[in-house]
Amino acid sequence: MRVHIVSTCHQALLRQAESAYPHECCGLLLGSHDDETKSITHVQPITNEHADDHSRRYLITPRQMLQAERHARRAGLRILGIYHSHPDHPAEPSVYDLEWAWPWYSYLIVSVLKGAAERVMCWTLAHDRSGFLEEPLTLIPNGDDVCP
Amino acid sequence: MSVSILIPSALQPFTQGKDEIPVEAATVEEALAALTQSYPEMKLHLFTEDGRLRSFVNIYVGDRDIRHAQGLATALNPGDEVMIVPSIAGGTGTLEPKAEPSPNLSTEELQRYSRHLILPEVALEGQKKLKAARVLCVGAGGLGSPLAMYLAAAGVGTLGIVDFDVVDATNLHRQILHTTLDVGKSKLESARETLTALNPFVRIEEFPTALTSKNALEIIRDFDIVVDGTDNFPTRYLVNDACVLLGKPNVYGAIFRFEGQASVFWARRGPCYRCLYPEPPPPGMVPSCAEGGVLGILPGLVGVIQATETIKLILGVGEPLIGRLLMVNTLKMQWRELKLKPDPACPVCGDTPSIRELIDYEAFCGINRPAHPTVTADEEDLEISCTELKARLDRGEPIVVIDVREPYEAEIAKIPCARLIPLADLPDRCSELDPDAEIVLHCRSGVRSLKALRLLQSRGFRRLKNLRGGILAWADEVDPSVPKY
Numbered sequence: 001m002r003v004h005i006v007s008t009c010h011q012a013l014l015r016q017a018e019s020a021y022p023h024e025c026c027g028l029l030l031g032s033h034d035d036e037t038k039s040i041t042h043v044q045p046i047t048n049e050h051a052d053d054h055s056r057r058y059l060i061t062p063r064q065m066l067q068a069e070r071h072a073r074r075a076g077l078r079i080l081g082i083y084h085s086h087p088d089h090p091a092e093p094s095v096y097d098l099e100w101a102w103p104w105y106s107y108l109i110v111s112v113l114k115g116a117a118e119r120v121m122c123w124t125l126a127h128d129r130s131g132f133l134e135e136p137l138t139l140i141p142n143g144d145d146v147c148p
Numbered sequence: 149m150s151v152s153i154l155i156p157s158a159l160q161p162f163t164q165g166k167d168e169i170p171v172e173a174a175t176v177e178e179a180l181a182a183l184t185q186s187y188p189e190m191k192l193h194l195f196t197e198d199g200r201l202r203s204f205v206n207i208y209v210g211d212r213d214i215r216h217a218q219g220l221a222t223a224l225n226p227g228d229e230v231m232i233v234p235s236i237a238g239g240t241g242t243l244e245p246k247a248e249p250s251p252n253l254s255t256e257e258l259q260r261y262s263r264h265l266i267l268p269e270v271a272l273e274g275q276k277k278l279k280a281a282r283v284l285c286v287g288a289g290g291l292g293s294p295l296a297m298y299l300a301a302a303g304v305g306t307l308g309i310v311d312f313d314v315v316d317a318t319n320l321h322r323q324i325l326h327t328t329l330d331v332g333k334s335k336l337e338s339a340r341e342t343l344t345a346l347n348p349f350v351r352i353e354e355f356p357t358a359l360t361s362k363n364a365l366e367i368i369r370d371f372d373i374v375v376d377g378t379d380n381f382p383t384r385y386l387v388n389d390a391c392v393l394l395g396k397p398n399v400y401g402a403i404f405r406f407e408g409q410a411s412v413f414w415a416r417r418g419p420c421y422r423c424l425y426p427e428p429p430p431p432g433m434v435p436s437c438a439e440g441g442v443l444g445i446l447p448g449l450v451g452v453i454q455a456t457e458t459i460k461l462i463l464g465v466g467e468p469l470i471g472r473l474l475m476v477n478t479l480k481m482q483w484r485e486l487k488l489k490p491d492p493a494c495p496v497c498g499d500t501p502s503i504r505e506l507i508d509y510e511a512f513c514g515i516n517r518p519a520h521p522t523v524t525a526d527e528e529d530l531e532i533s534c535t536e537l538k539a540r541l542d543r544g545e546p547i548v549v550i551d552v553r554e555p556y557e558a559e560i561a562k563i564p565c566a567r568l569i570p571l572a573d574l575p576d577r578c579s580e581l582d583p584d585a586e587i588v589l590h591c592r593s594g595v596r597s598l599k600a601l602r603l604l605q606s607r608g609f610r611r612l613k614n615l616r617g618g619i620l621a622w623a624d625e626v627d628p629s630v631p632k633y
Contacts, residue, residue: 007363014366026236033157060236062206062213069156069233073167078157082236100204100237102158103193119370129192134351139367141357 001033003080003106003122004140005040013043014117017085017110024048026058026084028068029106030077038080038106039140044068057096058084081106081124088113091121093132101125106135149174151224153183154231162190176207177220179230194232206233251279251305257349261303274463275303279349281462284308284371286359286387288339290447291377291401291454293325298455299375300343300350304462307343308371310355311335318633321444359383361506364390373461375399375454381428382509388413388421389506392497399457401450406443408450411473411488412457415497418470423491423498428513446478530601532613534625537588541565548587552600553619561631563590563622571596578607590615590622592633 030042091111107123123132173179184191207214208231214222264270288311315326330338391398397414413420460466473486496503551566589597623630
């Protein structure tokens with residue numbers, strides 16, 4: 001699937017990834033979708049609940065997901081995926097990411113090198129769970145970004 | 149008994165998009181069995197091979213985690229909501245740090261790039277560098293067409309393209325990314341189709357936006373090299389400044405009529421665009437391609453130079469065009485080279501830069517928004533619309549229509565009954581006009597005819613009108629058979 005993200009969301013998650021450095025940050029990607037495109041219009045930062053190692057792991061608890069899913073349904077939004085940062089690592093999924101991956105969700109990864117967001121890539125689980133496939137990510141301007 | 153299972157969006161593709169599935173079940177286990185019987189593909193994601201729930205799959209009945217009840221044996225009451233709740237985790241933990249991702253080439257790619265692979269200066273290592281490279285093309289127009297096509301053909305792994313324009317018939321004589329069938333389509337869509345057909349191994353990242361001070365750093369940050377294929381000064385200064393601030397090389401090309409320029413601006417290793425041109429020309433002094441015309445092959449020539457320099461930068465071979473401005477005159481077919489030096493007083497890359505963040509480039513270039521020349525109230529009074537002029541001419545009113553364009557333009561398209569007096573000749577030929585007659589002046593779009601109107605005012609003419617939008621508007625509003633150019 002193609003993934004569209006509005007630029008304010010894109011900026012918000014870059015800022016969050018940078019300010020969490022050297023720790024990992026995480027959150028949810030919300031919006032709408034059709035058969036071909038997921039459109040991310042909202043991002044929801046989630047407190048990283050991983051107890052032992054914030055710089056290398058993130059965890060969104062089922063309780064947090066339950067609340068988010070209910071909240072999204074009420075707001076007419078869908079959870080389209082999850083974003084998290086990789087401090088000083090490439091924006092590619094790790095083996096650990098794969099073990100915990102859900103189908104269909106977009107896994108958007110921000111690599112943060114020395115405190116500066118370097119690269120954003122989007123991935124989704126292959127149908128047979130054998131690995132991640134890259135999803136093309138397109139930045140969609142907010143209305144006020146476009147020149148006349 | 150009847151309960152419903154709430155499906156998280158991650159699993160909805162397996163339920164044809166349904167977010168709630170009613171099932172008959174007395175326990176959670178029965179409910180999930182009924183669900184996976186109807187939607188067997190879901191099983192892989194919910195259960196391990198030995199039939200246990202995966203660790204990241206949580207089942208809630210109402211607000212209660214079944215782990216805190218009787219697990220899968222938890223009993224259900226009619227009307228209960230069983231919710232499948234993902235827990236989400238990940239991280240860099242078990243991955244070895246990778247300094248430089250070195251992509252592998254498939255058999256098809258090895259065959260496709262074989263004529264590169266046998267060049268020692270490229271070889272397998274170079275081809276992998278190309279595949280790993282991320283190049284941003286600003287604009288999918290005249291310069292963007294050849295350069296994006298050659299970069300894609302050469303195997304540059306990721307091409308970002310910024311363009312918000314739509315393919316117009318007047319683009320086709322030079323913008324070879326787009327074909328006749330693409331007229332009316334977005335340039336990005338058309339570019340993606342062409343480039344993907346050319347080389348499906350290239351990833352296209354699309355930015356359907358104008359590059360602005362707000363988004364330029366975000367967009368450019370993710371790329372290794374920026375290739376400037378823009379057609380206006382504000383964007384050119386914006387691209388330059390953003391590249392200087394981010395330390396990226398900016399592969400520059402510019403075209404006008406029969407002449408072109410190219411260089412590589414990279415403040416870390418040489419001058420930037422502002423070292424060459426500290427100030428933009430006054431607005432209106434340098435006409436755009438739309439106003440001044442351009443030889444169709446010229447962007448081909450210049451864009452291919454830009455593509456060549458980009459490939460050289462990626463491979464790290466040869467002598468890049470850093471600190472050199474290459475100029476070509478296609479009529480003389482003459483090439484010249486100008487040596488450029490970094491300017492220590494440059495406001496963006498000099499020793500004491502005054503520009504430390506992106507500024508308002510429209511204002512810097514003296515362009516007021518809207519981008520078209522502002523029409524003052526007084527000028528509006530002096531305008532007449534095409535439909536009104538047509539109606540009045542049809543009524544037989546004695547209006548003198550003067551066309552102030554050049555004779556070669558009148559050969560392309562003209563308004564019947566208009567008399568041709570090119571703007572440059574007007575001062576000497578005022579005497580041919582009756583100062584008491586009502587005169588309507590027109591040109592292509594309305595800019596030159598306003599100058600003509602001011603000139604005639606200064607010579608004492610009073611009954612003057614400027615045709616709003618020129619002959620282009622006439623073609624739109626009155627006579628579609630008049631060609632637009």
